[in-house]
Amino acid sequence: MCRNIRTLFNFDPPATEDEIRAASLQFVRKLSGFTRPSQANTEPFERAVDEVTEAARRLLDALQTNAPARDRDVEADKARERSRQRFARPVA
Template sequence: MCRNIKTLFNFDPPATEEEIRASALQFVRKLSGFNKPSQANEAAFERAVEEVSDAARRLLASLHTHGPARDRAVEAEKARERSRLRFG
């Protein structure tokens, strides 16, 4: 599951709310072991996703770098090439 969590820092354009929430959801799924929680655990699960999203948003806002922002399209192409070399 965690292989789906993408790096969100130092990209142009910056990470969207949807990307931050998707990463938080994957993280909470990994920690809890639930892909979809039971009705009894749903509130706690959703609260955890919101709290992790908030923490990720604060982290991204507070990070600084001297390097130039990376281009999402270029990085996606590099990832496709790595995948092609790995899996053929």
């Protein structure tokens, strides 16, 4: 659960609402300890996801940088290569 909330700032194209909501859901899951809340906790859980999504959107809209926007495909390729190197089996 929630091991990998990805960076959403400074990408071209910018993060979508779905990506921001997914990151917010992961964050609320981590804080609450629920993958899926009980019926009694569904309303506060969903409200928290909505509030975190709104705060994350405001944050991303307000951040500024002089760095060029990163390409999602290039960054994904780099991450895959790091993973391959990290988990590669040693040659005997």
